[in-house]
Amino acid sequence: MQSLAQPPASPNEPAGTTEGTPLTAYAIARVDVTDPEKYAEYTKRTPAAVAAFGGRFIARGGTTETLEGPTETRRVVVIEFPDFEQAKACFASDQYAEAKSYRVGAAEMEVVIVDGA
Numbered sequence: 001m002q003s004l005a006q007p008p009a010s011p012n013e014p015a016g017t018t019e020g021t022p023l024t025a026y027a028i029a030r031v032d033v034t035d036p037e038k039y040a041e042y043t044k045r046t047p048a049a050v051a052a053f054g055g056r057f058i059a060r061g062g063t064t065e066t067l068e069g070p071t072e073t074r075r076v077v078v079i080e081f082p083d084f085e086q087a088k089a090c091f092a093s094d095q096y097a098e099a100k101s102y103r104v105g106a107a108e109m110e111v112v113i114v115d116g117a
Contacts, residue, residue: 038106045099
């Protein structure tokens, strides 16, 4: 198995793969909700945008416990996608932009996409 720290085995194999198979990717969001009612409208619209790119919610604001570092008080969301490119495409899509318009003024969000193992 190829380590992600190493370059691809051949020029034809993209980075972020294991033995030529794209890795599952995860979008991890930390959300500071400031207007729960307005934010609820955003959460109603995001599942369709996520599903359109093969994504599914793994965690969506459940109980958290900080084990190291500063206490995390924000909502934590984890979304699984078939690969890194699908995750990026979802967040760049018109469908997600429409959903995101309901989050403006309702929450501040940080999102990072990471390849799975």
